[in-house]
Amino acid sequence: xTEHYPKIAQLKTVDAFRARLAELGLEIPVDDQPLSAAEGxxxxxxxxIGGFTVGNRWCIHPMEGWDANRDGSPSELTLRRWRNFGLSxxxxxxxxxxxxxxxxxxxxxxxxxxxRENEAGLRQLLDALIIAHREHFSTxxxxxxxxxxxxxxxxxxxxxxxxxxRIAYHHPLLDEKFNIAPDDTSVVWTDDQLEQLIDxxxxxxxxxxxxxxxxxxxxxxxxxxMHEFLSARxxxxxxxxxxxxxxxxxxxxxxxxxxxxxxxxxxVRLSVFDIPPYRTSREVGQPMSFESLLPYQxxxxxxxxxxxxxxxxxxxxxxxxxxxxxxxxxNVSC
Numbered sequence: 001x002t003e004h005y006p007k008i009a010q011l012k013t014v015d016a017f018r019a020r021l022a023e024l025g026l027e028i029p030v031d032d033q034p035l036s037a038a039e040g041x042x043x044x045x046x047x048x049i050g051g052f053t054v055g056n057r058w059c060i061h062p063m064e065g066w067d068a069n070r071d072g073s074p075s076e077l078t079l080r081r082w083r084n085f086g087l088s089x090x091x092x093x094x095x096x097x098x099x100x101x102x103x104x105x106x107x108x109x110x111x112x113x114x115x116r117e118n119e120a121g122l123r124q125l126l127d128a129l130i131i132a133h134r135e136h137f138s139t140x141x142x143x144x145x146x147x148x149x150x151x152x153x154x155x156x157x158x159x160x161x162x163x164x165x166r167i168a169y170h171h172p173l174l175d176e177k178f179n180i181a182p183d184d185t186s187v188v189w190t191d192d193q194l195e196q197l198i199d200x201x202x203x204x205x206x207x208x209x210x211x212x213x214x215x216x217x218x219x220x221x222x223x224x225x226m227h228e229f230l231s232a233r234x235x236x237x238x239x240x241x242x243x244x245x246x247x248x249x250x251x252x253x254x255x256x257x258x259x260x261x262x263x264x265x266x267x268v269r270l271s272v273f274d275i276p277p278y279r280t281s282r283e284v285g286q287p288m289s290f291e292s293l294l295p296y297q298x299x300x301x302x303x304x305x306x307x308x309x310x311x312x313x314x315x316x317x318x319x320x321x322x323x324x325x326x327x328x329x330x331n332v333s334c
Contacts, residue, residue: 050265050328055091055142062095062148072113073121082125086132095148095217101204105151106158114204122211146215147208153225168228169235171298173277173288191237201253206261215265221333226250227271230300254325269331272315273301275308
């Protein structure tokens with residue numbers, strides 16, 4: 001008999017949620033009813049981010065709606081989603097949309113673009129959100145809105161549903177899973193190409209500031225390009241190898257934004273640990289075979305002797321360094 005994980009959306013009551021926690025052996029206290037703001041809900045309290053007082057602790061995470069027009073400008077579906085962000089009452093809009101810093105960095109041909117040619121489109125999104133929020137909550141003085149900047153790297157599909165990967169290095173398991181030839185050097189970024197990519201990120205951040213976004217999120221999570229570089233141990237050159245090389249791309253982008261656009265806050269959504277990729281399955285997942293690859297050299301925050309476990313030494317070091325670089329907030333993911 002196959003075993004499936006139930007979707008959270010299928011747990012319709014608090015009791016059903018508690019029962020699922022018990023099945024998993026997890027002790028997580030759950031209230032019968034959420035507190036309202038009037039009842040002193042901690043989520044209704046303000047919080048300081050980068051010197052800005054955010055009105056509450058509800059946050060909208062960045063989406064990849066993949067419903068923009070082919071030129072990266074927002075469609076009516078994109079605008080509707082952003083209006084709903086404003087109507088939600090959340091005071092922290094973390095990135096809103098994953099916007100590619102160049103056309104070839106899109107994970108879908110209909111992904112939003114953070115390029116100068118789409119300045120009007122990015123302004124439309126921000127205005128739609130702010131107007132909706134102001135109309136329903138009277139003020140936007142405590143509303144913090146940012147734009148997430150991304151390059152999809154290994155998962156680029158800028159033209160069709162066909163992968164057009166641009167990778168940091170050859171990963172033996174991911175190459176196998178996504179049919180990338182291990183000797184194909186054409187898909188690997190050169191150091192010179194990365195210097196241009198850094199310029200692309202800085203240009204996108206400047207655009208976001210010009211439009212009126214208060215911060216940018218330099219996306220470094222979920223297997224996309226900035227995240228992949230953090231595990232680039234087998235990559236030669238300035239942007240791979242040791243810890244300093246693997247974190248250089250992310251830190252250089254953040255440093256340059258801080259110097260060249262000092263009025264703009266920078267945040268980072270960061271995956272703090274990796275595990276080996278899993279086989280595609282609707283059943284309980286099983287990792288691809290990694291036993292022949294020990295000690296495991298293809299993960300960030302990964303235990304080299306047991307890559308299904310974590311070693312947070314480097315992620316914690318990076319979080320401290322990002323804070324020292326002036327990063328206003330870090331959104332931790334996996």
